[in-house]
Amino acid sequence: MSCVRCHLEADQARELIHDIRFCVLSTSALDGQPWVSPLFFNYDPDYRIVFESARDARHSQNLASNPRAAIVVARMLARIPIVGVYLECEAREVPVDRLEEALEVFKNGPHRKQESAGRKVSDYLDDKPLRLYEAVHHKSYILTQIKTLEGYTIDQRVEIDLT
DSSP: OOOOHHHHHHHHHHHHHHHEEEEEEEEETTTEEEEEEEEEEOTTOOOOOEEEEETTTTHHHHHHHHOOEOOOOOOOOTTTTOOOEEEEEEEEEOOOHHHHHHHHHHHSHHHHOOTTTTOGGGGGGTTEEEEEEEEEEEEEEEEEEEEESSEEEEEEEEEEOOO
């Protein structure tokens, strides 16, 4: 693949992450039982995904024991090819000493959510029901489509550099 195409696909991925406010988080328990969760997210300039969840949610429990996760941000509209960004991540609860900075990203990143505007660090501590999480990607892909010599259209995953 040409370097120009790599840059175009990375630009397309960044634009998609900017435009879409919800992602799907995939986690698994230690026994391998998978779970997916749609959720609102925000992100920083390095494309670290920040989200909040109930500390008792199934995906929160999975992340507590297994930080390996995958995230997809996709535009899925009828009658057009699906365009998606796939992230292989390490995801975990934000440590207390970095909660203030992560909360700033969550509240004031490119996506805004009215309900989050008044959140404080104390909303994520002690016996409060919510926790703030971060997912740091180590591999990123974009889904593209190609035509085979036989005329079939198939999806193809292409690794990209988001940063």
